[in-house]
Amino acid sequence: MGVRRPEQHSDRAIFRQSGLTGVAAMAGVIAGLILDISIAFRFGAGAHTDEFFVAARIPIGLVAVITAAANQALVPAFRTSLTQRGERSTDRLISMVMALVLIVGAALVLLTWLLAGPFVRVTAPGLPTSEFSAAASMVPVMFAMVPLVAIAEVMRAYLNARYAFVAPALMTVVLNGLAAAMIIVLPIFGWKDIFLVAIAFVSGAAAQLVFMCVMAVRHGLRIRPALDLGDEQLRFVGKLCVRPLGAAGLNPVARVGEQLIVSFLPTGSISVLNYGFLINSAVGGTVFFRSVIVALVPRLTDAHNLGGQAEVRRVTGLGVRIMLSISLPLAAFMAVLGKPAAVAVFHRGQFLLPQAELLGTVLVVYSISLVGQAMQRALLAPFYARLDTRTPLRNALYGLVANLILLPVLVLPFGLHNRNAIIGVALAYSLAQYVNATHAWYRLTHTDGNPLRGLLPFAIRLLIASGLSAVAMIGASLVLNLGDESRNGDRVQLLIRTPIAGVVGLAVLLVAVYLLAGGEIRNWRSLLRRRASAAGADGSSTILGDDEATDQGPDI
Secondary structure (H helix, E strand, C coil): CEECCHHHHCCHHHHHHHHHHHHHHHHHHHHHHHHHHHHHHHHCCCHHHHHHHHHHHHHHHHHHHHHHHHHHHHHHHHHHHHHHHCHHHHHHHHHHHHHHHHHHHHHHHHHHHHCHHHHHHHHCCCCCHHHHHHHHHHHHHHHCHHHHHHHHHHHHHHHHHCCCCHHHHHHHHHHHHHHHHHHHHHHHHCCCCCHHHHHHHHHHHHHHHHHHHHHHHHCCCCCCCCCCCCCHHHHHHHHHHHHHHHHHHHHHHHHHHHHHHHCCCCCCHHHHHHHHHHHHHHHHHHHHHHHHHHHHHHHHHHHHHHHCHHHHHHHHHHHHHHHHHHHHHHHHHHHHHHHHHHHHHHCECCECHHHHHHHHHHHHHHHHHHHHHHHHHHHHHHHHHCCCCHHHHHHHHHHHHHHHHHHHHHHHHHCCCCHHHHHHHHHHHHHHHHHHHHHHHHHHHCCCCCCCCCCHHHHHHHHHHHHHHHHHHHHHHHHCCHHHHHHHCCHHHHHHHHHHHHHHHHHHHHHHHHHHHHHHHHHHHHHHHHHHHHHHHCHHHHEECHHHHCCCCCCC
16 A cells, blocks of 8 residues: 655645646637637638537537536546556446447437437527528537547546546647637638538547547556446446436536527527637636636545545535635626627627627626536535535536526517527526526535535625726726727727736736735635645545555646
């Protein structure tokens, strides 16, 4: 038996690993933004992009489902397997999971190839008849992404279970970067059909899979062809994934519910809404929120197995504070600068100024969701860490019901011929996130106690700091005439002045946080140093297998 170095295993590493993962994830989001811009530049927001997004809506939703299930179920499962059963048994388990994913993925692609036409008619009944065939032709191609991404996510879960976070966060750079390059370059050589976008996505997914397999092998994974459906561990992992897959699968159901309504709205509405949703999910979920959760879940798993309720509550409370410190300022930035930023970045090529302005408005509305998203993720993490998947499933169901109820209430007053009706769609989604967060908090208080005890003063100070930052950005926007530049369509001036307003807001935020909440944030570091020292003095909480103890490589 060996002992992991306290610095690698301690809570203090949460900040370091979350920060590094956030930087890597930011690179992925930038690549994703470039991909979105390249699609908007080449094809705008019209009939052709509506065709693509109708075909891509469910596959991209399934990719998000798989990502969530891998983080929520596979990471703690693989972590537990590494600790209790060793590396070689875990290698065999992962090899069987990969084989099963390949079989199910191939069957899924075949099924969607046979049912592509009915698939489009059911999910987008309002789509003009002239657009059905093109959308249907892209359905099986986009579904080919699903098994490719699924295997890459298995590799990501393995690496996260080994406390390696940076390389997994970079995997989306590979997918988005290659896809964007194909969309930008290939039209120069004559390929200008929207089908190119589907091919680019699948090519990026394949490249991402190769990258992740190489990284996993470098960190010790030894893949061997194996599949035993009667294997106890495989059956356990499969059972463990059912509820996370079901819970995450409710998200695409909500998105389909949105698309059923949006397909009757003016042409281009599906595309604008998809751009807004993807940007909101990428900025909040991928860059910041997921970066914290992937660092918390393995520690919460160990806290549950070794430390008990008090330790789970402490780590969860720390995660909530980190999430609030990110989400409140982020919401302020998106609410104030979302519209000028959207015009500055997206108003080019075939993407017209009215479409860019509408996208900016949608982003402003989506900013309401960020705090709810962050709190939900932090409060559900302990349930996944203890392998409780029932509670997150119920949580997702309540959010789905709230979202679907709010959709007609907030969309229909605009009228189906009003392009601004998609604002109601974004608002319905945003409000539903707080239903999720409230339920997660309620359940957690009945299992581990209230992790939010003593949080209110800190939250108020952080809210004041974020409000001051928003006021500073609004003032800077007025001085810099960002509204006038947006109306005049001067992209160069917007590209220069919008970041300046953001820097002003950031400076005010940092000063305000230092004055109002700096003492508590500094105390986090002192607390973590004490915890690290305690871990070094008592090796009982850091004992792992021999193979784990010798893994002192960098988190890449």
